[in-house]
Amino acid sequence: MALSKLEKRIRIKRRVRGKISGSSELPRLSVYKSNKEIYAQLIDDKNGTTLVSASSREKGVDAKGTKTEISAAVGKAIAAKAVAAGIESIVFDRNGFVYHGRVKALADGAREGGLKF
Numbered sequence: 719m720a721l722s723k724l725e726k727r728i729r730i731k732r733r734v735r736g737k738i739s740g741s742s743e744l745p746r747l748s749v750y751k752s753n754k755e756i757y758a759q760l761i762d763d764k765n766g767t768t769l770v771s772a773s774s775r776e777k778g779v780d781a782k783g784t785k786t787e788i789s790a791a792v793g794k795a796i797a798a799k800a801v802a803a804g805i806e807s808i809v810f811d812r813n814g815f816v817y818h819g820r821v822k823a824l825a826d827g828a829r830e831g832g833l834k835f
Contacts, residue, residue, distance in 0.1 A: 731814030738809050739763045747796070747828065747835070748811045751820055756789045758796045758824060760808060770803055772796035789820040790827035797831020807834045 721729070740746030745760040759771035772795040774781055780791045800808070808828075815821045829835070 727814035789823040793824040793827020
């Protein structure tokens with residue numbers, strides 16, 4: 719029997735997470751997207767803490783336009799928060815999602831905001 723869409727994503731996620739890990743010097747930028755919203759957080763896996771987070775539900779994010787435009791705004795917002803916290807370099811974790819569309823827009827927005835990955 720074929721795997722469902724969610725099962726495929728989780729299998730990819732496990733494979734990727736076996737290879738990458740975040741630390742306080744080089745945190746992991748984890749992206750999650752639902753049908754309506756998009757969320758991003760910088761995670762220190764060694765201590766098990768979230769350093770910075772941003773989402774399309776926050777009031778500070780400009781939530782006008784298409785979902786792709788909103789994703790780019792979330793990327794810029796998390797980059798601004800990360801730079802304020804003294805974080806410049808990160809490891810990108812697409813969380814099993816295809817690097818295309820909203821996930822790519824968020825990554826490009828984070829790069830425009832000053833994050834290096």
